[in-house]
Amino acid sequence: MPTGVHLRDARQHLFDAAERVLLREGPHALTSRAVTDEAGCAKGVLHRHFADFDAFLTALVLDRAAQLETQADALRRSAGTDTVAANLTGALMTLFGPVPVAIIPLITFRDALRVRLREALPRGGIAILAQATDAIRAYLTDERARGRIAADADIDSLTLSLVGGGHLLFADRDPGPPAAAVVGKFVTSVIAGVVPPGPA
Template structure:
């Protein structure tokens, strides 16, 4: 445990990661300021020293994870022309599902005040699903220009379908009980791209 008065490096991320572990292990009901600080191995008052309360903390956690997801989607720019479009999109979609754990996304739904703060953050311009969708469109357009996706492909609708599927998986997936997201995403991309952007068959 950090001594009293000693700064803790990357405190926000340390608390956020601790909260994710608590929720994964104990569910939303197990999330308290004390459970988070105990999991993060820091002083009991640290969370309230940096956040107005647990609702603000939860909202900031959700907003942070969406921002991280948007950054991962934007990283598709570096994949243009590499591997296959389907493989690149699948890799990023699965990474986004990991970056936005369903239990964390659902946290704000269990706390009305946190939900309000999260909504206010999105309304103020914090990245959300729309930013991820825009990143998908930009990537697909770049692959279109390179001739790896058909010129007449409706890339805006493809991106919308991918984001809609992500949202569905985040809200409904039950680890161990639902189909693995990799299989779902692979089948969806096969339909959306219709062979374009798919690896050649032997």
């Protein structure tokens, strides 16, 4: 796209371009030039909307983290339906989809980005993982209140096990994400001691 051509919703256009670069080439390849080349626009377009590249990356991560809130809400609404294992399996498949999993190493790779995320969000230094943790913890708490998880279940430990182990399952994107059956087996093993056998 030639310099000077107006981009409708330029921020989102740049975010989408950055996401494609991130998924295709990884965090080390994500530069302002790579983003604007992918977006088909002049480099100045990015700097018209963001003070610097770290400001752009911060906005990108916050935008994608906000999208997880919708998925977190859906998980909480699922409490009391289907089985706990099925709900958690579906949640991990979504919360650790290709884009969130690609963003996590980007955050760990860039110190300045983590600093800005901490300023923008409570516990925001590792955004995405924080959103996943909050979503799983809230869901488990709701299920415990419904009696589908043991009353003495340690929600924090379960959450850490599910989020940490789940992230490890999805972290290797080559040759692709784990199958639902693999994730389901992992979830079932984590919750085996706190979910009674049967339809729950």
